[in-house]
Amino acid sequence: MPELVFFSGTMDCGKSTLALQIEHNRSARGLQGMIFTRDDRAGEGKLSSRLGLVTDAVEVADGQDLYVHLVDHLSQGRRADYVIADEAQFLAPEQIDQLARVVDDLDLDVYAFGITTDFRSKLFPGSQRLVELADRVEVLQVEALCWCGARATHNARTLGGHMVVEGAQVVVGDVNQPDIGYEVLCRRHHRRRMTAATARASALSPDVLPVETV
Ligand SMILES: Nc1ncnc2c1ncn2[C@@H]1O[C@H](COP(=O)(O)OP(=O)(O)O)[C@@H](O)[C@H]1O
Numbered sequence: 715m716p717e718l719v720f721f722s723g724t725m726d727c728g729k730s731t732l733a734l735q736i737e738h739n740r741s742a743r744g745l746q747g748m749i750f751t752r753d754d755r756a757g758e759g760k761l762s763s764r765l766g767l768v769t770d771a772v773e774v775a776d777g778q779d780l781y782v783h784l785v786d787h788l789s790q791g792r793r794a795d796y797v798i799a800d801e802a803q804f805l806a807p808e809q810i811d812q813l814a815r816v817v818d819d820l821d822l823d824v825y826a827f828g829i830t831t832d833f834r835s836k837l838f839p840g841s842q843r844l845v846e847l848a849d850r851v852e853v854l855q856v857e858a859l860c861w862c863g864a865r866a867t868h869n870a871r872t873l874g875g876h877m878v879v880e881g882a883q884v885v886v887g888d889v890n891q892p893d894i895g896y897e898v899l900c901r902r903h904h905r906r907r908m909t910a911a912t913a914r915a916s917a918l919s920p921d922v923l924p925v926e927t928v
């Protein structure tokens with residue numbers, strides 16, 4: 715049975731790498747994939763991994779109907795044996811419904827990859843819809859780690875190394891704004907807004923001893 719699978723995890727846990735591996739293994743056996751992405755750090759129409767691999771992809775636009783895109787593609791006599799959607803957190807909920815329809819009505823497997831929550835630990839609308847609709851949600855095996863060594867479960871946005879909790883939900887990483895970065899943290903340190911830089915700074919500052927009053 716074809717499936718809608720949501721591979722989810724924090725940033726930097728290997729989602730795009732896995733997407734490229736699935737694509738490689740299937741294309742090595744003569745299958746052809748339809749690859750969707752949106753706002754990849756490598757630029758428009760690219761699916762890239764931090765390991766340096768990159769492939770061409772269809773850049774999804776606002777309001778684009780992904781089911782219609784597949785139907786048009788197939789009715790032109792072109793092939794699509796499976797579908798990959800990277801950066802799926804950036805898709806609209808309706809586009810996730812369209813991907814579910816691709817599974818159910820076109821009998822194609824759809825592998826979606828994305829982060830579940832944003833820098834404030836709130837669900838992205840696209841990821842929420844994936845959790846609601848997916849046949850399976852798979853958490854990636856390679857753990858990203860917090861600076862303290864615990865498993866990283868949350869994504870922090872940083873400004874000059876300091877965690878911020880205000881701002882737009884979507885700010886693509888590694889492009890345009892050099893001051894803004896992302897860091898994965900465990901829940902404890904995300905709650906305390908303690909990044910690697912702030913932890914280092916507080917470790918360096920001299921202990922403040924309680925002052926005894928007479
Ligand atoms: N220099 C490196 N050597 C080995 N593995 C690396 C290196 N740089 C990145 N990685 C691996 O790549 C992962 C990030 O891959 P990527 O697919 O881009 O992540 P995601 O799409 O989840 O953000 C890291 O978690 C790490 O396992």
Ligand SMILES: Cc1cn([C@H]2C[C@H](O)[C@@H](COP(=O)(O)O)O2)c(=O)[nH]c1=O
Nearest residue numbers: 725726829832833869883884885886887
């Ligand atoms: C937490 C968070 C992330 N983003 C952006 C930053 C990156 O461009 C992608 C995640 O890509 P990755 O391959 O999983 O590293 O999402 C964002 O726009 N808003 C956020 O809150």
